[in-house]
Amino acid sequence: MPTAKPSIVFAHGLWADGSCYSKLIPVLQCEGHEVVSAQNSLDSLDGDVDAVHRALARVSAPALLVGHSWGGYVITAAGTDERVAGLVYIAALGPDTGETPEALIGKFDPPPLFSHLDSEDGRIWISRDGISDFCGDLPQEEQRLVWATQGAPRAEVLGSTVGEPAWRTRPSWFLVTTRDRAVNPELQRFAAQRMGATVAEVDSSHVPMLSRPQEVLDLIRRAASSL
Known part of the structure; x- marks a missing residue:
């Protein structure tokens, strides 16, 4: 039987895993939502979209997809699934048809984090001195854990493209992080305006689900209550 409230499926970004939503999930569960956080491999867009589809199969429809950072690409592609009723973007990349992350990021000044990335064995890592550009408003012990x-x-994921974006046919919400040093806040505003999203802003780093969870919860609640 469907639940009274929409289900919520999370898609995480680069340099993270599904546990990055650990400050949100218990609260949403207590409020009556079915919640699953997909574990993306970060190997390819198709693989991460498949992970979200598997997560959708574990909850009741209708579902709200929530994507952080790279997760914005994932939910833009996965959100055309008939089980999806809405999209929430958190400090995210919100692409249009055929637009790669490299091309989207290149529309604005490069974020400081990109000067502190290491490449090894075909994968991209945040260097030790770059973690403050990723999550600098967290306590030091949490930064070290991240x-x-x-x-x-x-590295190939930065060349990914989507087909028809889900935000053309689904309502969307967007949380802009104004002190973000990983995804330019102006890029976030551009993407949100282009998709016609309902926008909120928060004075945080790139990881508001860890540093400002209440504001993220407020936007998710707002989106869920409108479905």
Whole structure:
């Protein structure tokens, strides 16, 4: 039987895993939502979209997809699934048809984080001195944990493209992070305006689900209540 409230499926970004939403999931579960956080391999867009589809199969429809950073690409592609009713973008990349992450990022000044990335065995890592550009508003011990547990994406994901974007046919919400040093806030505003999203802003780094979880929860609640 469908639940009274929409289900919520999370898609994480680069240098993360599904546990990056650990400050949100218990709260949403207590509020009556079915919640699953997909574990993306960061090997390819197709593989990460498949992970979201598997997560959708484990919850009741309708579902709200929530994507952080690279997860914006993932939910833009996966969100055309008939089980999806809405999209929430968090400090995310919101592509249009045929647009790669490299091309989208290149529309604005490059973020400081990109000067602190290491490439090894075809994968991209955040260097130790770059973690403050990723999550600098977290306590030092949490920053060290984020660095130690980072998921390293294959370099090829930066050349990924989507087909017809889900935001053309699904309502969308967008949380812009104004102190973001990983995804330019102006790029976020551009993507949100292009998709016609309902926009909120928060004074945070690239990881508001860890540093400002209440504001992220507020936007998710707003989106869920409108479905």
